Amino acid sequence: QLQLQESGPGLVKPSETLSLTCTLSGASISSSNYYWGWIRQSPGKGLEWIGSIHYSGSTSYNPSLKSRVTISLDRSKNQFSLQLTSVTAADTAVYYCARHWWLESYFDYWGQGTLVAVSS
């Protein structure tokens, strides 16, 4: 059974970079033709897709965040990561990692989520 687990700092200062990692268990990130995505949820904007990475390494980002987002894979650690630069209070949210079958697809497995607050 696939499980995903987000990890990273719960507090980030304004203008700094938010960095999160999603670790897979129960499956290899390289073994199947899936996409691995990041979604966030905040009271103000609801659920928002941030971006995704294919097991081949190709990426796709939400245009609204594209200039600040990088998603990468670490196959040796069975992880993928999110970096969001120049954060502001508006980036305060619960961040989820999730799996989807195609680039334009639904999300069938989700991590439990991690709350990241942006504050000085």
Place this chain on the structure above:
Amino acid sequence: EVELTQSPGTLSLSPGERATLSCRASQSISGHYLAWYQQKPGQAPRLLIYDVSSRAAGIPDRFSGSGSGTDFTLTISRLAPEDFAVYYCQQYGSSPKTFGQGTKVEIK
């Protein structure tokens, strides 16, 4: 970007009643690329329905989805106590993937 508007914002019903949730898109969704999720407090969204009407693995048949174009519906035929939660629709026919703002189904 396709905007999804869910209604009502809150639905107050009793166990055993039928729930009908609406999701309206700002433009026609190509294919059958609409999903529904259930979210309970402190938990991640859980996939219920994909491709408008296909139930995800392990989802009871009291949950059903329908619709096309810009208007979609999630129906819960008889509410069980564990069904009181927030429900979201998501479209994946156009990039970027987008979600509705949610409908809360609460106990009356």
